Amino acid sequence: MDETKKTGTEADDWEPLKAYTNARIALGKTGISIPLKESLQFRLAHAHAKDAVYSQLNVPELQATLSKTGLPVYCLKSKAENRDMYLQRPDFGRLLSTDSVQRLQQLNTPPADVCLIIADGLSATAIMKNAGSVVQLLVKKVHQAGFSLAPLLVIEQGRVAITDAVGEWLRPRLAIVFIGERPGLSSFDSMGAYITYAPQPGLTDERRNCISNIREQGLPPELAVDKLMYLIQAAFRMQLTGVALKDNNALDTSVVYPQLPG
Known part of the structure; x- marks a missing residue:
C-alpha cells in the first residue's frame, strides 16, 4: 500500500x-x-515568527563577537524604551535616546568612510544568528579596499532610519545598518542590510539600497558581503545610493531551475 x-x-x-x-x-x-x-507546522512557524518579533539582543554576546573585528563596539538605544513602545511608535525607533546622542558626541572621532550599525529591528533572533559572521567578513574586505571604518554601533529597539540619526553626529561618508527583518512564516531569522550614502536626518527610503534575506537558507554571508562591497564601491564612485544605484552584478547562470508541472 x-x-x-x-x-x-x-x-x-x-x-x-x-x-x-x-x-x-x-x-x-x-x-x-x-x-x-x-x-x-503552520502554527509552529507562526509561533516562531511571533517569538522573533519579541526576541531580545544578547548584547554582551553580540559585543564579544563583534569585538573580534578589532574595532571598538558601542551599545546604544533608540528613543523606544521597550518593545511595546517600539511596535506602537515607529518614529521613536528612528531616533537615538538622549544618552546615546551624548555618547556619540563624546566619541569625538573624525568622519570615517564607512559606519556599520547593528540593530535588532523586528527580529533580534536574525541578528544573533547572522550579524557576527557577516560583519566580521565585511570589516576585513572594507579594510582591504582601503576604506576607513567608524566604531561599530549596536542599537537596541532601532529601525532602518536610525542610520540618519547616527549620521548627524558621526558624519560617515556611507553607513550600513544590519537589521532583523519582519519575520515570515518560513524565515523568522532573516537579516537585511540597508546602505545609505551621506546619511542625515530627513532622508527617505528611496535614498537607500537594500540587501534582503541574509541567512544560511537565503543569501549566504559570503554572497551578501560580495554584494555589499559592490554597492559600497559603486556608491563612492557615483556619490549616491538609492533608486539611482543599481546592482549590476552578473547573475549566477549555473543555477538550473526545474520545469513547472503541466
Missing part, C-alpha cells in the same frame, strides 16, 4: 519543487482540507 493510501492524503504535482524552496507549496490535501501535519 502506498503512502497516499495509508495516510489518506492526496499527492500534489508540485511536490518535486519543494526541494528548491522553503515556501509553503505542495502541502497535499485530505478531502477539502490540508493535512494535520501541515496545519501544525
Whole structure:
C-alpha cells in the first residue's frame, strides 16, 4: 500500500519543487482540507515568527563577537524604551535616546568612510544568528579596499532610519545598518542590510539600497558581503545610493531551475 493510501492524503504535482524552496507549496490535501501535519507546522512557524518579533539582543554576546573585528563596539538605544513602545511608535525607533546622542558626541572621532550599525529591528533572533559572521567578513574586505571604518554601533529597539540619526553626529561618508527583518512564516531569522550614502536626518527610503534575506537558507554571508562591497564601491564612485544605484552584478547562470508541472 502506498503512502497516499495509508495516510489518506492526496499527492500534489508540485511536490518535486519543494526541494528548491522553503515556501509553503505542495502541502497535499485530505478531502477539502490540508493535512494535520501541515496545519501544525503552520502554527509552529507562526509561533516562531511571533517569538522573533519579541526576541531580545544578547548584547554582551553580540559585543564579544563583534569585538573580534578589532574595532571598538558601542551599545546604544533608540528613543523606544521597550518593545511595546517600539511596535506602537515607529518614529521613536528612528531616533537615538538622549544618552546615546551624548555618547556619540563624546566619541569625538573624525568622519570615517564607512559606519556599520547593528540593530535588532523586528527580529533580534536574525541578528544573533547572522550579524557576527557577516560583519566580521565585511570589516576585513572594507579594510582591504582601503576604506576607513567608524566604531561599530549596536542599537537596541532601532529601525532602518536610525542610520540618519547616527549620521548627524558621526558624519560617515556611507553607513550600513544590519537589521532583523519582519519575520515570515518560513524565515523568522532573516537579516537585511540597508546602505545609505551621506546619511542625515530627513532622508527617505528611496535614498537607500537594500540587501534582503541574509541567512544560511537565503543569501549566504559570503554572497551578501560580495554584494555589499559592490554597492559600497559603486556608491563612492557615483556619490549616491538609492533608486539611482543599481546592482549590476552578473547573475549566477549555473543555477538550473526545474520545469513547472503541466
